Amino acid sequence: MTLAREGGSMTYQVPVLTPINYPVWAVKVKSIIDTHGIWETVNVRVLGEETDTKKKKQALAFLFQAIPEEMVLQMASYTDPKQVWDGLKTRYLGVD
Template identity: 40%
Template structure:
């Protein structure tokens, strides 16, 4: 029942914003969806970021500023007892998170509890991503080319790790890939060509595919 009441309150608040020109239609700015709210003191539109699966850290920073502008950050920080401020903070939160998340946290009765629930969910996901990235980088550091492998086989392994790392938000620079590739080749078989390439090429600007092509030539 409490959840239904709050959702009704939120719908009413949204309608009030519209009727008083306190609400701006959602629009896209790059990969950021924003909704507008207006501060009486500031007298201008303030954009509220929409939380996504990948922007929690920046979203939280922006929301903190938004709470301060509306003078309700104390509701989040120390859970002060002020129903008017709680309602405002809840309204700001509920217009800044996706509907599926609203359904998950709608039973919570204070803005602080909603804020902490969102934080717990996303920081948990961040820790998992960080752990996967660390495992991937350890694999990258340990990887060496076997005598039985071809240039293409080993290059494919490095490229796969690079792609997985990029998917987790960490780009491996081409210069690092090139240095890793040359360093990991069997020395007895490739020592002369590696020495030559290191002398004639600037590994900071040479592309990974260029290195592979020269070794296969």
């Protein structure tokens, strides 16, 4: 992952998911999403707890940037970042 300083803030290179890099991809993406303060939209701590709509949209946009284009259409019906995250986890690691 590349880090760059721009005017006092850091930008992160978005890693793109491949057929073989899911475990490392998940660690990197979780770290970046957490750094931006939007991991709570993926890892909802309390059942039924609502998360901020703007944060959900940010996390969803980030995840769509981090997956291959052919997967974007497969996941386009998901409106919640947790759905995308869980769908990818199931696809690459199987059902828990």
